[in-house]
Amino acid sequence: MKDSTDRIADPWGGRTPYPPGAAWPARTDTHLAAGVTPAAVDRWVQSASLLHSNGDAMDIAVKDGRIVGVRGRADDRVNRGRLGPKDLFGWQANASPDRLTRPLVREGGRLVESGWDTAMGRIVARSKELLRERGPGSIGFYTTGQLFLEEYYTLAVIARAGIGTNHLDGNTRLCTATAGEALKETFGCDGQPGSYADIDHADTIALFGHNMAETQPVLWMRVLDRLAGPDAPRLLCVDPRPTRVARHAAVHLAPRAGTNVALLNALLHELIRTDRVDHAYVEAHCVGFDELAARVADCTAEWAAAICDVPARTITEAAELLGSAERLLSTVLQGFYQSHQATAAAVQVNNLHLLRGMLGRPGCGLLQMNGQPTAQNTRECGANGDLPGFRNWENEQHVADLARIWNVAPEKIPHYAPPTPAMQMFRFAEQGSIRMLWISGTNPAVSLPELHRIRDILGQDRLFTVVQDLFLTETAQLADVVLPAATWGEKTGTFTNADRTVHLSDKAVEPPGEARPDLDIFLDYARRMDFRDKDDGPLITWHDPQSAFQAWQKCSAGRPCDYTGLSYDGLRGGSGIQWPCTEQAPDGTERLYTDGPAWAHAEACESFGKDLVTGAPVTEVEYRALNPDGKAVIKAAEYLPPHEDTSEEYPLQLNTGRTIYHFHTRTKTGRVPQLDSAAPDVWAEMSAAEAAARDLREGDLVEVSTPRGAVAARLRITAIRDGMVFLPFHYGYWDTAEGHRPAPDTAGRAANETTVTDWDPASKQPLYKTAAARVALLRRTDGTPGPAPTTTASAPLDPGSAPATTGGPAAHATQHTDDEEGTRP
Ligand SMILES: Nc1nc2c(c(=O)[nH]1)N[C@H]1C(S)=C(S)[C@@H](COP(=O)(O)OP(=O)(O)OC[C@H]3O[C@@H](n4cnc5c(=O)[nH]c(N)nc54)[C@H](O)[C@@H]3O)O[C@H]1N2
Numbered sequence: 001m002k003d004s005t006d007r008i009a010d011p012w013g014g015r016t017p018y019p020p021g022a023a024w025p026a027r028t029d030t031h032l033a034a035g036v037t038p039a040a041v042d043r044w045v046q047s048a049s050l051l052h053s054n055g056d057a058m059d060i061a062v063k064d065g066r067i068v069g070v071r072g073r074a075d076d077r078v079n080r081g082r083l084g085p086k087d088l089f090g091w092q093a094n095a096s097p098d099r100l101t102r103p104l105v106r107e108g109g110r111l112v113e114s115g116w117d118t119a120m121g122r123i124v125a126r127s128k129e130l131l132r133e134r135g136p137g138s139i140g141f142y143t144t145g146q147l148f149l150e151e152y153y154t155l156a157v158i159a160r161a162g163i164g165t166n167h168l169d170g171n172t173r174l175c176t177a178t179a180g181e182a183l184k185e186t187f188g189c190d191g192q193p194g195s196y197a198d199i200d201h202a203d204t205i206a207l208f209g210h211n212m213a214e215t216q217p218v219l220w221m222r223v224l225d226r227l228a229g230p231d232a233p234r235l236l237c238v239d240p241r242p243t244r245v246a247r248h249a250a251v252h253l254a255p256r257a258g259t260n261v262a263l264l265n266a267l268l269h270e271l272i273r274t275d276r277v278d279h280a281y282v283e284a285h286c287v288g289f290d291e292l293a294a295r296v297a298d299c300t301a302e303w304a305a306a307i308c309d310v311p312a313r314t315i316t317e318a319a320e321l322l323g324s325a326e327r328l329l330s331t332v333l334q335g336f337y338q339s340h341q342a343t344a345a346a347v348q349v350n351n352l353h354l355l356r357g358m359l360g361r362p363g364c365g366l367l368q369m370n371g372q373p374t375a376q377n378t379r380e381c382g383a384n385g386d387l388p389g390f391r392n393w394e395n396e397q398h399v400a401d402l403a404r405i406w407n408v409a410p411e412k413i414p415h416y417a418p419p420t421p422a423m424q425m426f427r428f429a430e431q432g433s434i435r436m437l438w439i440s441g442t443n444p445a446v447s448l449p450e451l452h453r454i455r456d457i458l459g460q461d462r463l464f465t466v467v468q469d470l471f472l473t474e475t476a477q478l479a480d481v482v483l484p485a486a487t488w489g490e491k492t493g494t495f496t497n498a499d500r501t502v503h504l505s506d507k508a509v510e511p512p513g514e515a516r517p518d519l520d521i522f523l524d525y526a527r528r529m530d531f532r533d534k535d536d537g538p539l540i541t542w543h544d545p546q547s548a549f550q551a552w553q554k555c556s557a558g559r560p561c562d563y564t565g566l567s568y569d570g571l572r573g574g575s576g577i578q579w580p581c582t583e584q585a586p587d588g589t590e591r592l593y594t595d596g597p598a599w600a601h602a603e604a605c606e607s608f609g610k611d612l613v614t615g616a617p618v619t620e621v622e623y624r625a626l627n628p629d630g631k632a633v634i635k636a637a638e639y640l641p642p643h644e645d646t647s648e649e650y651p652l653q654l655n656t657g658r659t660i661y662h663f664h665t666r667t668k669t670g671r672v673p674q675l676d677s678a679a680p681d682v683w684a685e686m687s688a689a690e691a692a693a694r695d696l697r698e699g700d701l702v703e704v705s706t707p708r709g710a711v712a713a714r715l716r717i718t719a720i721r722d723g724m725v726f727l728p729f730h731y732g733y734w735d736t737a738e739g740h741r742p743a744p745d746t747a748g749r750a751a752n753e754t755t756v757t758d759w760d761p762a763s764k765q766p767l768y769k770t771a772a773a774r775v776a777l778l779r780r781t782d783g784t785p786g787p788a789p790t791t792t793a794s795a796p797l798d799p800g801s802a803p804a805t806t807g808g809p810a811a812h813a814t815q816h817t818d819d820e821e822g823t824r825p
């Protein structure tokens with residue numbers, strides 16, 4: 001069957017129902033530029049999505065050397081051909097007329113065009129001067145979750161063994177640091193236990209602070225197809241917003257923000273009270289059960305109900321759902337990760353699975369989700385605060401192993417202290433110990449908390465800032481050197497999604513002007529810096545994506561993220577493949593820990609763990625005493641109230657997050673007509689009761705303010721819980737659709753004007769979802785409703801109060817559900 005749908009109006013497309021245990025049927029989604037037919041396409045080039053962590057495989061359509069559309073890959077295990085709206089339309093951003101095409105350098109206070117030699121020359125000169133005068137600790141690298149594996153690995157070697165600095169982290173610190181930390185706390189090591197295929201088998205699916213419908217729409221299609229089929233799974237949703245997930249849930253808990261640990265402790269209490277514990281599993285594979293049982297002994301549903309402001313009855317219903325599950329799949333994301341007890345809360349979800357013995361079997365999945373498309377690789381390759389290959393910086397053997405692979409002295413690799421987390425790097429830049437900050441693939445002037453502070457830091461004369469991006473972003477405008485990067489579709493490399501599936505993304509077209517792949521930029525820097533190994537040979541021995549991949553394979557060998565069985569050729573043609581992929585497991589590995597934890601022994605583990613309340617590291621001696629046999633650690637946590645609680649002056653909880661149509665700071669999606677017009681400007685969400693209490697109406701221009709700053713936004717009245725205001729964080733100062741002019745209401749569109757400089761003690765992930773705010777009327781509506789989409793969590797409570805979000809003819813995509821008639825090669 002082939003049909004065509006407006007995928008702005010209907011982001012998830014049509015249903016292909018299926019029963020438990022069956023394979024998810026294929027459905028191939030295609031969108032081509034107006035007037036282009038599939039027959040007119042010159043070439044289809046294999047790739048995968050770069051606008052979220054799901055890893056949806058696709059082919060890029062090329063005609064006359066230009067990208068003209070995309071088509072999902074039906075053979076791929078991740079998406080079976082489906083694509084979400086950002087991927088169907090987002091490719092158009094590549095060809096924006098305002099792409100950076102030449103390097104820029106600051107001259108007399110202004111950024112002016114220059115050549116690569118001049119720009120790189122300045123970076124190298126400053127690097128050498130700083131190394132000479134202030135040492136390696138004066139240089140920091142702040143990267144992303146959106147480059148390719150080959151690029152992160154190269155950057156990690158440059159930073160750790162070339163410069164020798166401890167200051168290398170990614171914006172993954174804002175994103176999935178807690179995912180990694182929670183896995184380390186429980187299993188001793190990062191690495192996603194579950195598989196997306198667990199959706200096919202689960203009888204119960206629990207989503208903890210995860211708006212999957214909007215942030216991983218293709219995974220949500222898989223859930224919707226199960227819900228539409230026989231023996232459908234039951235859903236538990238824990239989210240204060242009325243997301244699509246909440247609307248489909250058998251049980252929806254909408255807790256006060258920042259109370260996840262109280263809620264989870266009550267759920268664990270109920271499971272233990274009703275003895276829904278797999279004692280044999282716990283006995284064989286875990287330590288710490290007694291401590292947990294003691295910790296939650298008093299955490300009754302009534303106790304949590306008062307803290308979370310949800311009915312006690314709904315908590316017991318949720319516990320019943322989890323307790324009666326035979327195949328439970330859980331996912332966790334930013335509603336847990338971006339709060340003051342992030343790791344503590346995420347770890348309780350791990351505990352839930354350990355208690356119930358639900359790991360390593362079909363349907364029994366645990367997904368501590370990633371957000372960004374390549375965040376997994378930032379972590380694996382050590383371009384965040386870890387050593388490459390999930391090696392433990394406190395383990396001399398692991399450091400020696402790396403030193404051998406890189407042929408450098410172990411002392412060259414900084415391991416005197418934990419690698420510096422991003423928020424600390426900005427603090428060092430503020431204080432003046434970091435004097436050069438190289439920012440690649442991230443826009444901190446919109447995405448970090450408390451923006452006036454970030455602008456001040458980046459604007460300092462003494463800080464030399466390099467920004468490597470596609471566009472002249474809010475951050476790039478503050479830089480000393482701007483390097484024009486090539487991106488997805490213009491360069492080759494691999495990346496790994498949230499369920500460990502590795503995809504290859506091939507170059508389809510030439511980058512604009514003089515823009516270069518990030519890998520080439522890093523390699524050029526290494527060459528100009530003349531980094532050497534201990535035998536005076538070149539430190540970096542590779543020269544292109546494939547040779548970089550091979551170097552990484554050697555580094556990954558024998559570690560949990562073992563890539564040795566993969567190759568570019570093996571990744572071409574069919575489906576993506578899940579690591580570990582080795583000679584013994586040439587087709588990859590669907591689930592980790594099928595025989596219990598495997599990387600938690602003191603010799604093997606990536607981390608000895610931390611105190612969940614203080615973040616203080618557990619010592620090796622303590623860890624060995626706690627976990628002599630390398631089992632999973634059940635770590636209990638006490639609930640603590642949010643640091644910034646509501647007050648008379650700031651009576652509302654501030655929640656920030658995403659909509660389906662935009663990606664982060666909109667540098668790509670803001671330049672795409674279909675996506676831009678679906679959600680063109682910032683809005684604020686509140687409940688009808690909170691609006692009425694302030695005499696506010698749909699569409700009123702309101703000011704949302706905190707002690708840090710304010711945002712002016714039109715109001716959208718929704719079914720969000722009382723006591724809360726929600727802001728999407730996508731909107732920066734520069735209106736991308738207007739071609740880089742200041743947005744009409746420049747006085748603060750960015751949610752992060754208002755957020756707080758604070759982080760989870762264990763993962764160091766900043767808090768974007770727990771702060772206090774107030775809302776006041778700026779201007780009464782002229783009848784215009786809030787600019788929020790109606791198809792999503794921001795749907796108006798009164799459907800008549802805003803026109804339905806649609807995309808029109810330009811937003812049509814075809815869906816083929818019959819392979820015979822499909823356009824697949
Ligand atoms: N469309 C789209 N998709 C994306 C992205 C994007 O920008 N746009 N970004 C990608 C990236 S990098 C990421 S990290 C992911 C993020 O994906 P998600 O985590 O799903 O997205 P968010 O909207 O940040 O937050 C999810 C939910 O957390 C809820 N929440 C807030 N506070 C609390 C709380 O205290 N407890 C609970 N239980 N819930 C709470 C919010 O109401 C919100 O609905 O999305 C990825 N996918």
Ligand SMILES: Nc1nc2c(c(=O)[nH]1)N[C@H]1C(S)=C(S)[C@@H](COP(=O)(O)OP(=O)(O)OC[C@H]3O[C@@H](n4cnc5c(=O)[nH]c(N)nc54)[C@H](O)[C@@H]3O)O[C@H]1N2
Pocket residue numbers: 144145146147171172174175176334338371372440441442443444446447448468469470471473485486487488518656657658663664665666667668729751752755768
């Ligand atoms: N208030 C609030 N703030 C948040 C969040 C929230 O929920 N609430 N979420 C946080 C999370 S989870 C995340 S992940 C961050 C995201 O925050 P950012 O990383 O700052 O957001 P992006 O807009 O994705 O920025 C990526 C930049 O990389 C550029 N880019 C894209 N592709 C390439 C490439 O191939 N090479 C190079 N060199 N550049 C490229 C883009 O043009 C863009 O400027 O925001 C965080 N901030």
Ligand SMILES: [Mo]
Pocket residue numbers: 174175176371372
């Ligand atoms: Mo993220």
